[in-house]
Amino acid sequence: MTPPRLAAWLVRRLAGREQAPYVLSDLAEELDLVARARGRNAARRWYWRQAIFSAAPLLVTAPDRAQRLARLHMRDSLRFFVRAPLLSSMIVLTLALGIGANTAVFSVVDALLLRPLPYSDPDRLISLWEHRRDNSRLTVSPANLVDYAELDRTFMGLAGYTRTTQVLAGGLAPEEVPVDLVTWNLWSVLGVRPAIGRDFRREDAAPGAEPVAIVSDGFWRQRLGAPPAILGQTVVLDGSRRAVIGIMPAGFTPLSQYTTPTPAAVFVPTPEFSPATSRGDRTIRAVGKLQSGVTVASAQRELDQVTARLAKAFPETNRDVQVAIAPLADDVAPVVRTSLGVILGAVALVVLIACANVICFLCGPRGGSAMSRFVSRSGRHARTSFPSASCVVSCSALRAASPGLAAASGCAMCSSPWPRRASSRTWLRLA
Amino acid sequence: MAKGQYLAEFELYVMSALARLGDEAYGMTVRREIETRSGRAVSIGAVYATLERLSLKGYVKFRVSDPTPVQGGRARKHVRLTPLGRRTLDEATDMLLRMLPDVTGPEGVR
Secondary structure (H helix, E strand, O other), rough: OOHHHHHHHHHHHHHHHHHHHHHHHHHHHHHHHHHHHHHHHHHOOOHHHHEEEEEHHHHHHOOOHHHHHHHHHHHHHHHHHHHHHHHHHHHHHHHHHHHHHHHHHHHHHHHHHHOOOOOOOOOHHHEEEEEOOOOOOEOHHHHHHHHHHOOOOOOOEEEEEEEEEEEEOOOOEEEEEEEEEOOOOOHHHHHOOOEEEOOOOOOHHHHOOOOOEEOOHHHHHOOOOOOOOOOOOEEEOOOOEEEEEEOOOOOHHHHHHHOOOOOOOOOEEEEOOOOOOOOOOOOOEEEEEEEOOOOOOOOHHHHHHHHHHHHOOOOHHHHEEEEEEEEEHHOOOOOHHHHHHHHHHHHHHHHHHHHHHHHHHHHHHHHHHHHHHHHHHHHHHHOOOOOOHHHHHHHHHHHHHHHHHHHHHHHHHHHHOOOOOHHHHHHHOOO | OOOOOOHHHHHHHHHHHHHHHHOOOOOOHHHHHHHOOOOOOOOOHHHHHHHHHHHHOOOEEEEEOOOOOOOOOOOOOEEOOOOHHHHOOOHHHHHHHHHOOOOOOHHHHH
């Protein structure tokens, strides 16, 4: 059977003069076997797959061609740099800025919008909030949350959290630390567990329970000095001694970090919510996990029935209050979603403008003469089928690649992993 | 095994295939051997690229055969392990076996 011409041409081009006859010979021999076993069409498809998946390894390892081209471009680049250092520096700087900005913004977009949330079953996690008829969004009343949580065929669990600061005593001077007040079941809803120690239990939230706390890995290492026997020791927060019962994993991103500037240092269980407390105190952010197979829409319908009932039972506080839910992934960064899209578009334009500038530099009086030298040299070498491509590569991309990518890597390292390490002030500025 | 002589996973596959195939080893047979035994799709380009790398390390040697005695017969680029390649493969497989659970060494192979 005759191999597909285009695929064979592709393999010949990629494999280089030395290897191509043997690669093609092997492929042709096996093509006959495949054609006999599975038919001509399947054999043709097999050949194309082989050609396509062979492209990358052959391209990378065709030793003669790759090394020759690399040497050629490197030499031309050095010559260009020596002859036109100012122009070269401008090109490097322009592309470095473009690539760096793009990489930095993309790493933010990737971490905030593209990667799944760092919790178990992120598709089933929902955010829940209350709102008035004018759609003004409210945090949730703890007492109402108890009623919502009764929909246990809809929700595997509903949990709440809120951010506060408390004064930590015990160091050289009292210090304010960011503290997340969380319901005892928050970690189980998110599907995370402390790396050391235990999770909160219902008893920890009961009236009169011994005060306990779970600390973040950063707090344990930096503020407490990473003592190995931390469990059972106490931290004094707002004058109350709390026994440390666990340390969260190093990479853990608390939910509060998506909405507040600083990562939480300590997690403290809120007293268990009671339906008897005032329903007008809307103090917590709520998150839940849907039961398997339950959709957001059906959960919303169930919640609407509950809110209608609560509006009748507690007209003073619940008359105009509705509840809404949305997938957590869509809700954690609603403010930045649009902004990041715009910024990403803008930096993509910056790269385009940078490329246009580079072309202008190269076509200008100094760059033009260099271009003509490269074109004539490419003609003399007569091996580069597209002299202008070679010229552009050697004049700009190759030389710009190292510092440009270095700058890009620097930006990426500063901003990733996001939002764990990046300054949230930057995040807010972006928003 | 000195640093720098360790085999990557695919290199180990290719060298194991060469050891099995002996004189019958050339690009196509190596590719089929790996695909059949490992169950993973393998491209001929990956095989040639790896053989090239192994050749630079001195683990394999090439020998071009005469064209097959049919009309339009093709020449084949046969490949075989060098003594250094054989030794490196043995050491790599020993090391792998020692690392596998419930196997204490070459004597304890299940």
